[in-house]
Amino acid sequence: MAGKSEQTRQLVADVALRMFRDLGFEKTTMRAIAAEAGVSVGNAYYYFASKDDLVHELYLQVQAEHAHKAAEAVVGVKDLSGRLKATMHAGLDVMAPYHRFGAEFIATAIRPASPVNPFNDASTAAREASLAIFRTAADGASPAAARKLRAELPELLWLAYMGVTLFWVYDTSSGQRRTRKLVDGLAPLIARGLSLTRIPRASRILDDALDLSRSVRG
Incomplete structure (x- = not known):
C-alpha cells in the first residue's frame, strides 16, 4: 500500500509539473491536475494541500537535477571561477523549461x-540541497578558499545564485542570454574577490562582512 501511495503521489506531482510547464502556474488548477492524473480532487489534496506545495515539490526536484548536472559539469575543472560558472549554468539549464x-x-x-x-523552515531540505551544490563547487576548487571563509562560502555563493535566479526570472532576452552573460562575468569576479581575502587589509573587510552576515541570520 505504501508503494502504491508513493506512486500516486509521484503521478500527481509529475502531472502538475508538466501542466505548470505547458499552461503556466495560474492556469493550472488542483481540479485540472486531479483530472489529468486520473485521481479524485480529494486524493490530490491528500498528497498536496495546495499548489504552493506542488511548487515546493518542483523546488526539490530542480535541486536534485541541478546537483546531478553540476556534478557532471565540474569534472576536471579546478579553478573556482570555472567551477562556479559551470554550476550556475547547470542550474539555469534545469530551470529553463x-x-x-x-x-x-x-x-x-x-x-x-x-x-x-527559500528562507522558510519548510524549505530547509531544498535549501540544504542547494547549499550542498555550492559546497561541492567550492570544496573542489584549487587553490582552496581561505580557511576562515570555507564554512560560510557555500551560503554566500548560494545567495549570489539567488540574485542570478531573480535576474533570470525577468530576463526576456532570447534563451535568457543576458543571464548567461551575467554568470560568465560574475563567476570570475567572485573568484578574484575571494583571492583578495588573503591580503591582510582585505581580510579585515571580509571579517566585517562575515560578522554582519552572522548577525542578521541570528
Whole structure:
C-alpha cells in the first residue's frame, strides 16, 4: 500500500509539473491536475494541500537535477571561477523549461509563510540541497578558499545564485542570454574577490562582512 501511495503521489506531482510547464502556474488548477492524473480532487489534496506545495515539490526536484548536472559539469575543472560558472549554468539549464511561469513562482515564493520561500523552515531540505551544490563547487576548487571563509562560502555563493535566479526570472532576452552573460562575468569576479581575502587589509573587510552576515541570520 505504501508503494502504491508513493506512486500516486509521484503521478500527481509529475502531472502538475508538466501542466505548470505547458499552461503556466495560474492556469493550472488542483481540479485540472486531479483530472489529468486520473485521481479524485480529494486524493490530490491528500498528497498536496495546495499548489504552493506542488511548487515546493518542483523546488526539490530542480535541486536534485541541478546537483546531478553540476556534478557532471565540474569534472576536471579546478579553478573556482570555472567551477562556479559551470554550476550556475547547470542550474539555469534545469530551470529553463519553467521560465514562462518564473514570475508567478517568485510571487508565490516571496510570501513569508509560503513553503517555497527559500528562507522558510519548510524549505530547509531544498535549501540544504542547494547549499550542498555550492559546497561541492567550492570544496573542489584549487587553490582552496581561505580557511576562515570555507564554512560560510557555500551560503554566500548560494545567495549570489539567488540574485542570478531573480535576474533570470525577468530576463526576456532570447534563451535568457543576458543571464548567461551575467554568470560568465560574475563567476570570475567572485573568484578574484575571494583571492583578495588573503591580503591582510582585505581580510579585515571580509571579517566585517562575515560578522554582519552572522548577525542578521541570528
